[in-house]
Amino acid sequence: MKILELEHVSKRFVQPLDFAGRIARALGADAADEVVHAVDDVSFSVEEGEVVGLVGESGCGKSTLGRMVAGILEPSAGTIRYRGKDATSLNEREARQAALKVQMIFQDPFASLNPRMRVADIVGEAPLVHGIVKREQLDGYLDELLVRCGLDPGYKPRYPHQFSGGQRSRIGIARALAVKPEFLVCDEAVAALDVSIQAQILNLFMQLRRDLGLTYLFISHDLGVVEHLSDRVIIMYLGRIVESAAAEEIFRAPNHPYTQALLKQVPRLDTRKTQFKPIVGEIPSPLSPPAGCHFHPRCPHAMPRCREHAPPLREVAAGHLSACHLNEA
Amino acid sequence: MRVEDLKTHFFTRAGVVRAVDGVSFEVRPGEVLGLVGESGCGKTVTGFSILGLVDPPGRIVGGRIIFDGTDLLQLGEARMRQIRGARIAMVFQDPMMTLNPVLRIDTQMVEAVRAHQDVDASTALRIARDALERVGIPSPDSRLRSYPHQFSGGMRQRVAIAIALLNRPKLIIADEPTTALDVTIQAQILYEAQKLCRESGTALIWITHDLSVVAGLADRICVMYAGRIVEQGSVDEVLDAPLHPYTHGLIGSVPSRNRRGAPLAQIPGMTPALVNLPPGCAFRSRCPRAQPRCTEQPELQARNGRLVRCFYPL
Numbered sequence: 001m002k003i004l005e006l007e008h009v010s011k012r013f014v015q016p017l018d019f020a021g022r023i024a025r026a027l028g029a030d031a032a033d034e035v036v037h038a039v040d041d042v043s044f045s046v047e048e049g050e051v052v053g054l055v056g057e058s059g060c061g062k063s064t065l066g067r068m069v070a071g072i073l074e075p076s077a078g079t080i081r082y083r084g085k086d087a088t089s090l091n092e093r094e095a096r097q098a099a100l101k102v103q104m105i106f107q108d109p110f111a112s113l114n115p116r117m118r119v120a121d122i123v124g125e126a127p128l129v130h131g132i133v134k135r136e137q138l139d140g141y142l143d144e145l146l147v148r149c150g151l152d153p154g155y156k157p158r159y160p161h162q163f164s165g166g167q168r169s170r171i172g173i174a175r176a177l178a179v180k181p182e183f184l185v186c187d188e189a190v191a192a193l194d195v196s197i198q199a200q201i202l203n204l205f206m207q208l209r210r211d212l213g214l215t216y217l218f219i220s221h222d223l224g225v226v227e228h229l230s231d232r233v234i235i236m237y238l239g240r241i242v243e244s245a246a247a248e249e250i251f252r253a254p255n256h257p258y259t260q261a262l263l264k265q266v267p268r269l270d271t272r273k274t275q276f277k278p279i280v281g282e283i284p285s286p287l288s289p290p291a292g293c294h295f296h297p298r299c300p301h302a303m304p305r306c307r308e309h310a311p312p313l314r315e316v317a318a319g320h321l322s323a324c325h326l327n328e329a
Numbered sequence: 330m331r332v333e334d335l336k337t338h339f340f341t342r343a344g345v346v347r348a349v350d351g352v353s354f355e356v357r358p359g360e361v362l363g364l365v366g367e368s369g370c371g372k373t374v375t376g377f378s379i380l381g382l383v384d385p386p387g388r389i390v391g392g393r394i395i396f397d398g399t400d401l402l403q404l405g406e407a408r409m410r411q412i413r414g415a416r417i418a419m420v421f422q423d424p425m426m427t428l429n430p431v432l433r434i435d436t437q438m439v440e441a442v443r444a445h446q447d448v449d450a451s452t453a454l455r456i457a458r459d460a461l462e463r464v465g466i467p468s469p470d471s472r473l474r475s476y477p478h479q480f481s482g483g484m485r486q487r488v489a490i491a492i493a494l495l496n497r498p499k500l501i502i503a504d505e506p507t508t509a510l511d512v513t514i515q516a517q518i519l520y521e522a523q524k525l526c527r528e529s530g531t532a533l534i535w536i537t538h539d540l541s542v543v544a545g546l547a548d549r550i551c552v553m554y555a556g557r558i559v560e561q562g563s564v565d566e567v568l569d570a571p572l573h574p575y576t577h578g579l580i581g582s583v584p585s586r587n588r589r590g591a592p593l594a595q596i597p598g599m600t601p602a603l604v605n606l607p608p609g610c611a612f613r614s615r616c617p618r619a620q621p622r623c624t625e626q627p628e629l630q631a632r633n634g635r636l637v638r639c640f641y642p643l
Contacts, residue, residue, distance in 0.1 A: 057511035057512060057513060057514075058511055164599050165368075166599060167599075194367040194368055194538060194600070195367065195538065195539075195540070195579055195582045195583060196367060196578060196579060196582050196595065196596040196599075196600075197367075197599060198582065199581075199582035199584075199593040199594070199595040199596070200595045200596075200597075202584065202593055203592045203593050203595055206592060207592075221511065221512065223512070224541070224583065224584040224585040225584050227584065227585065227589065228584035228585070228589055228593070229584075247589065248589070261513065262512060262513065265512055265513055265515075265516035266512055266541075267515075267516075267519070267539070267541035267542045267544060267545050268541050268544065268545075268585055269540060269541050269544045269568055269580065269583055269585065270544070270585075279513045279516070279517075282481055282483060282484070282514070283481075283511065283513070283514075
């Protein structure tokens with residue numbers, strides 16, 4: 001069953017002209033508001049209990065997409081349906097209930113916890129406010145939650161600065177789990193951690209998935225992490241989905257030239273003394289993305305058509321979508 | 330260059346932090362040495378110590394750093410300034426912090442050249458231009474007149490590397506230079522670094538927490554834990570058959586080494602605080618092979634042509 005569906009979702013950030021710019025426009029100058037298409041016409045769905053990995057480089061819109069799914073940002077266009085219901089069609093009470101079901105875990109375990117609150121308040125505030133537990137049961141509820149996340153219940157009266165990075169990550173996870181969500185959006189949740197701590201947190205995510213039947217949208221730039229954790233992988237480039245397929249499939253037979261290049265360049269333990277052969281060029285600014293296929297200036301297979309028409313996502317194998325003109329004809 | 334028994338301690342109010350405690354290694358011309366470890370293991374302080382950049386309350390309390398036959402620790406600050414930037418250069422993690430935001434790239438580069446070479450301004454500018462070209466910056470002539478904020482993160486890191494190259498140093502110390510960069514940009518920087526060592530015979534110490542990066546780049550690896558080198562050897566030996574339990578655990582934690590979906594082999598616990606570290610092997614509380622004897626401090630011992638600091642190696 002589909003737990004989450006996105007249809008033609010876009011997010012534009014508009015930077016209006018400043019005063020000088022508005023005057024210049026009034027005088028006939030060719031000045032316009034700066035518009036960033038952070039997410040550009042994205043559609044996908046997530047099955048219940050599935051782990052979907054969302055991969056891309058900086059500025060590709062993966063975090064913006066995650067924030068829209070978590071309800072922190074509203075899409076500029078398109079609909080996001082959770083369990084078949086569009087959030088905008090619900091009344092206030094229903095919307096609040098629905099919003100609790102999707103929780104987000106943030107990248108920076110230092111910035112995402114209020115330094116002046118105790119762990120008991122950080123984790124316990126939301127379930128109390130939303131009436132999930134009564135105040136007299138809160139203590140037991142928190143103990144259970146902290147143990148589940150691998151923390152000692154004795155940590156409750158402590159402040160965030162008394163913890164290491166890995167422990168803070170666990171507090172962030174406990175906070176998200178406190179309102180009994182069904183769906184977790186993890187935005188680079190392990191990127192700031194050391195390798196040995198990262199492994200501990202990834203194991204915790206997998207444990208929670210088994211115990212609580214959670215569904216994940218796992219946003220990361222680290223292909224190794226995504227490969228390990230995900231059932232399905234979605235690759236984004238400059239606001240658009242370029243490829244999506246089951247994890248084994250995408251790592252075994254990547255179709256899109258960007259995915260191929262990305263996979264080739266991930267440093268791995270087994271590739272020794274390699275000749276690095278980088279993709280040429282930089283990621284273009286999302287302020288003025290190239291016309292047609294966004295990847296064409298860096299693509300080794302670019303054709304004239306790629307400069308004019310953006311290729312649509314089409315199925316290249318069962319459940320394997322890719323947006324590239326090479327797949328036609 | 331050869332580092333012998335280097336000790337850099339920080340004297341804080343809470344106690345003595347032995348950030349680097351008896352580190353020894355050497356790098357040969359044209360060689361890439363990977364210095365690997367997790368945060369707080371002393372890898373950055375090792376790099377800073379070589380260049381004499383340790384600030385109080387930190388102090389180098391022992392050891393020798395032999396570079397080209399001279400002990401850098403015996404040199405005065407004036408002599409050290411001549412070496413720093415000219416014969417040993419450093420590339421830092423965050424290029425925005427190393428470049429001056431209010432000066433154009435050409436100003437900064439010409440200054441760096443003329444600090445160490447007796448050349449006129451136009452020659453210095455030509456040297457700067459050539460350095461930019463060598464690290465793969467397109468249209469170096471016009472880019473020289475740009476300010477740092479006009480470059481992207483990857484380009485800024487290239488500029489930082491170009492500045493390190495200006496005086497044709499014999500040794501470059503690179504501290505996590507690709508950690509802040511995207512995968513495709515990281516690959517470009519690794520490519521430039523590799524080309525550089527091959528072509529100019531510059532030795533490179535690449536400090537990183539990411540084993541996968543050094544796997545493709547380095548010739549030899551030193552693994553550091555809590556201020557000490559715990560294992561040292563060639564890339565293939567260390568990564569294929571680690572001897573120290575910590576190296577073994579670190580490699581096991583890398584997701585791509587594990588079966589997909591299976592729990593990752595994790596190291597329990599966390600890295601110890603370095604303040605007043607108890608004697609003995611610092612890893613013993615997390616180590617699956619720990620024995621009562623591990624409360625004594627193990628020495629680095631040679632084993633099959635490499636070094637390991639463990640009583641019970643794998």
